[in-house]
Amino acid sequence: MTILQAVNLDKHFGGVAAVTDLSFSVTEGEIYSVIGPNGAGKTTLFNMLCGYYVPSGGSITFAGKDLAGMETHQIAAQGISRTFQNLQVFYNMTVLENVMVGCHMRTRTGLIKAALRLPSVIREERQVREWSLEALTLCGLEHLADREAGSLPYGELKRLEIARALASDPKFLAMDEPAAGLNDTETVEMRQLIQRLKERGITILLVEHNMGLVMQISDRVLVLGFGCLLAEGTPQEVQNNPAVIKAYLGEDV
Amino acid sequence: MNRLKGFYVYAAVVALLPILFPDNYFVTVVGATILLNVILAVGLNLFIGYAGQISLGHAAFFGIGAYSSAVLTTRFELNAWLAMLVGLGLVYVIANLVARPILKLKGHYLAMATLGFGIIVNIILVQESSWSGGPDGLGDIPTLSLFGFDIDTDLRWYGMIAFFSLAAILVSLNIIDSRAGRELRAVHGSEFAAQMMGVDTVRTRTNVFVLSAMFASLAGSLFAHQQAFVSPESFGFGFSIEIVTMVVLGGMASTYGAVFGAIVLTLLPETLVVFEDYEMLIFGGILMGGMIFMPQGLFVFLTQKIRTVLNHRSGPSPKPQDAQKTLECDS
Amino acid sequence: MLSEVKLMFDQIIQFLATGLSIGSTYALVGLGFAIIYNASGVVNFAQGEFVMLGAMSVVGLLGAGVPYPLALLVAIAIVTLVGFSLNKFAIEPARGASVVATIIITIGASILLRGAALLIWGKDIFSMPAFTGDEPIQIGAATLVPQNLWIMGITVILVLGVRYFFDKTLIGKAILACSCNKTAAGLVGINVKLMLLTSYGLSAAIGAVAGLLIAPIAFTSFDAGTMLGLKGFAAAILGGMGSSMGAVAGGLVLGVLESLGAGLISSGYKDAIAFVIILAVLFFKPSGLFGFKSVDRV
Ligand SMILES: Nc1ncnc2c1ncn2[C@@H]1O[C@H](COP(=O)(O)OP(=O)(O)O)[C@@H](O)[C@H]1O
Numbered sequence: 001m002t003i004l005q006a007v008n009l010d011k012h013f014g015g016v017a018a019v020t021d022l023s024f025s026v027t028e029g030e031i032y033s034v035i036g037p038n039g040a041g042k043t044t045l046f047n048m049l050c051g052y053y054v055p056s057g058g059s060i061t062f063a064g065k066d067l068a069g070m071e072t073h074q075i076a077a078q079g080i081s082r083t084f085q086n087l088q089v090f091y092n093m094t095v096l097e098n099v100m101v102g103c104h105m106r107t108r109t110g111l112i113k114a115a116l117r118l119p120s121v122i123r124e125e126r127q128v129r130e131w132s133l134e135a136l137t138l139c140g141l142e143h144l145a146d147r148e149a150g151s152l153p154y155g156e157l158k159r160l161e162i163a164r165a166l167a168s169d170p171k172f173l174a175m176d177e178p179a180a181g182l183n184d185t186e187t188v189e190m191r192q193l194i195q196r197l198k199e200r201g202i203t204i205l206l207v208e209h210n211m212g213l214v215m216q217i218s219d220r221v222l223v224l225g226f227g228c229l230l231a232e233g234t235p236q237e238v239q240n241n242p243a244v245i246k247a248y249l250g251e252d253v
Numbered sequence: 254m255n256r257l258k259g260f261y262v263y264a265a266v267v268a269l270l271p272i273l274f275p276d277n278y279f280v281t282v283v284g285a286t287i288l289l290n291v292i293l294a295v296g297l298n299l300f301i302g303y304a305g306q307i308s309l310g311h312a313a314f315f316g317i318g319a320y321s322s323a324v325l326t327t328r329f330e331l332n333a334w335l336a337m338l339v340g341l342g343l344v345y346v347i348a349n350l351v352a353r354p355i356l357k358l359k360g361h362y363l364a365m366a367t368l369g370f371g372i373i374v375n376i377i378l379v380q381e382s383s384w385s386g387g388p389d390g391l392g393d394i395p396t397l398s399l400f401g402f403d404i405d406t407d408l409r410w411y412g413m414i415a416f417f418s419l420a421a422i423l424v425s426l427n428i429i430d431s432r433a434g435r436e437l438r439a440v441h442g443s444e445f446a447a448q449m450m451g452v453d454t455v456r457t458r459t460n461v462f463v464l465s466a467m468f469a470s471l472a473g474s475l476f477a478h479q480q481a482f483v484s485p486e487s488f489g490f491g492f493s494i495e496i497v498t499m500v501v502l503g504g505m506a507s508t509y510g511a512v513f514g515a516i517v518l519t520l521l522p523e524t525l526v527v528f529e530d531y532e533m534l535i536f537g538g539i540l541m542g543g544m545i546f547m548p549q550g551l552f553v554f555l556t557q558k559i560r561t562v563l564n565h566r567s568g569p570s571p572k573p574q575d576a577q578k579t580l581e582c583d584s
Numbered sequence: 585m586l587s588e589v590k591l592m593f594d595q596i597i598q599f600l601a602t603g604l605s606i607g608s609t610y611a612l613v614g615l616g617f618a619i620i621y622n623a624s625g626v627v628n629f630a631q632g633e634f635v636m637l638g639a640m641s642v643v644g645l646l647g648a649g650v651p652y653p654l655a656l657l658v659a660i661a662i663v664t665l666v667g668f669s670l671n672k673f674a675i676e677p678a679r680g681a682s683v684v685a686t687i688i689i690t691i692g693a694s695i696l697l698r699g700a701a702l703l704i705w706g707k708d709i710f711s712m713p714a715f716t717g718d719e720p721i722q723i724g725a726a727t728l729v730p731q732n733l734w735i736m737g738i739t740v741i742l743v744l745g746v747r748y749f750f751d752k753t754l755i756g757k758a759i760l761a762c763s764c765n766k767t768a769a770g771l772v773g774i775n776v777k778l779m780l781l782t783s784y785g786l787s788a789a790i791g792a793v794a795g796l797l798i799a800p801i802a803f804t805s806f807d808a809g810t811m812l813g814l815k816g817f818a819a820a821i822l823g824g825m826g827s828s829m830g831a832v833a834g835g836l837v838l839g840v841l842e843s844l845g846a847g848l849i850s851s852g853y854k855d856a857i858a859f860v861i862i863l864a865v866l867f868f869k870p871s872g873l874f875g876f877k878s879v880d881r882v
């Protein structure tokens with residue numbers, strides 16, 4: 001069943017066309033990867049999906065609902081979450097607190113209740129803590145729960161972003177270059193983590209430059225070049241596609 | 254409870270001081286001013302320190318609260334507590350109204366908008382003399398009374414303000430340590446990521462703006478009754494900056510820090526009376542120097558120093574920015 | 585009836601003329617804001633104090649017996665030095681600070697400078713002699729003093745000069761390059777620190793000139809710069825933060841509207857007018873009249 005569908009998406013910044021007439025659909029439960037050289041428009045696609053950029057044309061439908069006009073927090077409420085290529089960690093909080101923010105949509109306490117610290121607030125705090133530790137454990141970060149987020153090395157920050165997204169219990173997780181800047185062991189761990197997420201039933205939209213990783217875990221791959229769809233298919237199909245080979249290796253091959 | 258240990262210690266000190274020194278000017282008079290400023294600083298700290306916004310017009314809400322109480326009790330002979338509530342309601346409405354357009358703005362634009370708002374309110378207080386008394390202000394404001402007791406001595410005022418001041422701190426501590434508080438800090442940390450976690454950040458910022466405005470309004474009402482006199486001078490741009498300075502000194506994102514900032518900044522002019530001419534120079538120097546050399550605030554700076562001395566070791570943690578920088582470029 | 589209309593019309597001409605004159609000072613202060621903002625991304629809340637220091641220095645120098653034209657030049661030099669120091673001792677050490685932090689630092693600087701002026705000159709209000717006499721001149725329906733003409737004339741010259749500086753000279757272009765991308769500017773051999781220093785000096789000098797121009801018709805005191813600085817900031821925002829010519833236009837617009845509003849609506853609310861306008865603009869077009877919207881990349 002299709003969970004995400006993009007139809008004729010366009011985005012240009014002034015004269016720069018970042019995404020052009022892009023259509024694709026993601027099936028529930030799969031790992032769908034988007035690859036393409038730097039500047040191909042992958043992050044721009046994510047930003048449109050999340051309501052940060054307004055598409056210049058086209059539409060995005062999630063679980064049958066048109067996302068047009070929705071604000072980011074409303075899109076999040078549909079069950080979409082994401083991680084960022086340029087980390088967007090809350091550096092002013094601890095690791096655990098970062099993930100606790102992820103539980104935002106599953107809880108209710110507002111300012112007034114919080115100010116009075118009613119018993120319901122304390123109960124909710126306990127529950128949030130539990131959920132968050134669970135997400136941290138899944139990402140192998142539980143031992144760092146009380147550290148300041150700013151004191152974590154890069155690889156762990158990447159996993160922290162995933163844990164935070166998981167805490168919101170998403171149906172759909174978009175990951176922007178999760179393995180960028182990771183060493184080989186960390187990359188393997190990341191691959192296992194992504195696979196675990198898939199096993200939990202989360203649909204994954206993955207942007208990644210590490211071809212080994214992409215080809216190993218993806219169900220389908222979309223290749224972007226200068227904002228346009230170059231090819232789409234299973235990892236094998238894409239790897240053997242002449243247009244893709246040309247785009248990646250240049251005219252001379 | 255461990256979470257509130259600091260609060261209980263502080264409350265005990267606030268309660269003990271006037272018992273030990275009931276006739277000391279620094280305790281009952283200056284102390285009451287400190288406690289009043291604590292309400293303002295703790296409230297603004299929620300907005301500036303935790304949510305990472307800026308307001309250069311907060312004195313306006315202090316003024317609206319004060320004038321509501323002053324006008325309603327002198328001209329309409331309304332009960333003082335009711336007047337205080339009306340003031341709070343008025344500030345709630347006004348803050349919500351201006352928040353909608355103002356809080357779309359960030360950084361310099363937000364600074365300009367709040368600054369402009371503050372100046373306009375101040376000019377209204379000066380100009381509308383038919384009800385505000387104009388530049389001369391309003392006098393003969395009746396004092397508060399509680400269960401038939403008039404709050405009419407320095408000591409009683411100390412007690413009254415201390416009560417609200419402690420409540421303000423408790424509310425701030427409770428909020429910060431909750432879902433609502435994490436929302437604020439998330440907006441500060443990364444607004445987009447906060448939205449991605451489902452936080453309606455415009456609403457978050459509006460709510461905290463309104464809340465901190467209401468803290469100021471409450472302080473304003475108390476101030477009007479305590480002084481029995483209000484004039485626009487007390488609610489100008491300069492005072493807005495003073496409240497910001499308290500927050501900055503305290504480290505912007507620490508409730509106790511804001512308390513500390515209020516204490517230092519209120520005591521400073523009192524202890525520097527001899528240097529009256531130097532007050533501005535020193536005040537400006539503190540703002541500049543504090544922000545340049547101790548961006549984390551004097552309070553945090555001092556507590557960290559003390560901690561380092563106490564346990565000798567404490568490896569500096571790598572700065573988050575460094576981690577970010579290495580990854581600016583796509584691989 | 586007809587004469588009433590004519591009277592009204594004459595009045596409006598008069599308001600326009602005084603508005604352009606006061607607007608010119610806002611334009612200069614706004615220009616100072618824009619130059620520093622462009623070069624360093626900092627909104628310098630001490631800009632108004634440059635204006636005050638310019639005027640006060642002249643008063644002080646005249647008091648010490650320095651001849652008038654020389655006093656003007658020395659005053660500009662002094663304020664330029666203050667601008668250099670602000671950059672050297674407050675902005676440079678705080679590189680990388682957040683917007684909120686830099687706002688607080690420059691507010692601190694403005695209070696510090698005001699405090700220093702208070703120590704040196706006390707709380708008195710001083711008057712400064714006009715450049716060339718006080719004999720009113722009739723121009724059409726408007727009556728102006730010669731100083732009004734000086735204000736507008738020198739503003740035009742300064743604005744054109746600044747425009748030429750950034751468009752045509754090597755240093756001007758180098759400063760603009762720094763504002764676009766400091767790292768890249770450094771890589772092509774531009775001395776970024778020096779360029780920042782230059783912008784602060786230039787901005788301070790322009791502020792000082794504004795002070796010399798306005799003081800003869802508006803008096804001066806240790807706190808005369810505050811309101812002027814805030815209105816200059818409003819002018820810069822109105823013009824779209826970071827656009828020099830926008831700031832100039834913003835200043836003129838504010839000056840004229842303020843003068844019309846004070847004359848036709850209420851003089852008591854004169855100082856509020858600029859802020860009402862700026863709030864309206866911020867609410868409906870937050871990027872200013874001539875600015876562009878920017879998006880953070882994530
Ligand atoms: N906010 C923006 N303003 C202007 N241009 C942008 C913006 N965001 C992206 N672009 C441009 O869009 C193109 C695609 O960028 P991006 O989506 O970041 O690529 P990728 O993530 O595939 O490396 C690039 O040319 C980039 O410069």
Ligand SMILES: [Mg+2]
Nearest residue numbers: 042043044085
């Ligand atoms: Mg990208």
